[in-house]
Amino acid sequence: MNVHLVGAGPGDPSLLTVRAAALIASADVIIVDRLVDHRVRALARADALVIDVGKHPRDGGPTTTQETINALLIEHGRRADCVVRLKGGDPFVFGRGGEELLALRAAGIDVEVVPGVSSAFAVPALAGVPVTHRGLSTSVTVISGHDVGDGSDFELAGRSRATIVILMGVEHRADIAAALKRGGRSPATPVLAIEWGSTERERRVKTTLGELGATLLHAPAVMVVGEVAGLDL
Template sequence: MTSPRDLLFAPPGENPPVLLVGAGPGDPDLLTMAAVKALMRAEVVLYDALVGPEILALAPRDAERVCVGKRSGNHSMAQAAINGLLLAKARTGRRVVRLKGGDPLLFGRGGEEMQHLQAHGVAVKVIPGVTAALGCAASAGVPLTHRGLASGVTLHTAHGRDGGLPLGSADLAEHTQVVYMGRDRIGAVAAAMMARGLPPDTPALVIENGTLPQERRCLGTLADIAERAAAELSDGPALIMVGRTVGLMPVLVREMADSGI
């Protein structure tokens, strides 16, 4: 088995592998040890727009930092250009870290970048990260699964290739539904889920800037979550959670308050 330490080194005479590193949901304390070690040895860091300065500061001062600016469909650099830049940096022989929010292989196009590099003979190693669904659920005190309420969790993107909402074919009621990159599509997401059979009073939660000090939450139902979010939240990146487990949040919050937590 390859250890995290092995990911940081290459045999003599070989270029080091490009590291696809998950930066987690935002809070630097949620970085993995492997991610921290990779950043501390990086010579080039290509990072997404939502990666915070505290995380970037872990790289050496003289490391080259390049923002490739991907945020919920608004890209300052096209994916093809990112692929080309990654390849060019890898061929310099320096230690290259591709730093992606959350987990690099979940809604981050990390698989495409990995394929591009491998197709050109560049070795790639992946260092997983805490994805936003896990970080935000923990921060808000919402269990993603719960006996009798949700037997699983389904992760969606709000931006399908054709512009639609790819909610899949599973029974939405049996899983907690988590929608990524849906800040500007809360109403459409709620409408689509109700059209698929979820009752209008299904609990819904929008978490903005999850795990960060400026985290804000908006709790409602599918029937009113879009209106509530528009009134209560700003325009920060947000995650949408829907399902019966979300209804546990007020209970858990009260229990934590009663316990002095």
């Protein structure tokens, strides 16, 4: 097994799994995403080849296509003894980890998957918000904020009583709030947004569904919608 698809957690290196930390420290090649914290990158060997494949689709910076990333993984997977593909949070939560695994397998390369601590649950938890809580919420839905059109998952989630955790939703937050309200959620529903959770840049903003569209927020952020977002444990 020489390619390892590794979750880097939300930022703080103490939230890496033991397996992830060991692999990062021993890898010959690390192919790393933009959101992976500098303190995690610093755990790499001084002589490791670190390739940044960050995608910057909205801020105008350099973008590496998924095809290029897959090709790099295959190229290095054939040559190096230990290749770590390092992705923020968990590689299988909105991380395109499944696509990379399939591309590597199709090329005949074995892959180990090392799950990571996902921002979807860890970032709210660090802010004192349990995504489920007895008496307030018995289910949780995690949704990507990219697709907010008619009939999107937001309207469905709006009809439920689940806590809603939104990733990649800052840009479309006004449309997301509108869809959740169309589904039946009250404008008074508490919302907590956490930017850059577990990093030096962490910022927490409490608002409501009615105010979300007008609330100043910056990506990356996790937004939690539901009664639990009003807790501060």
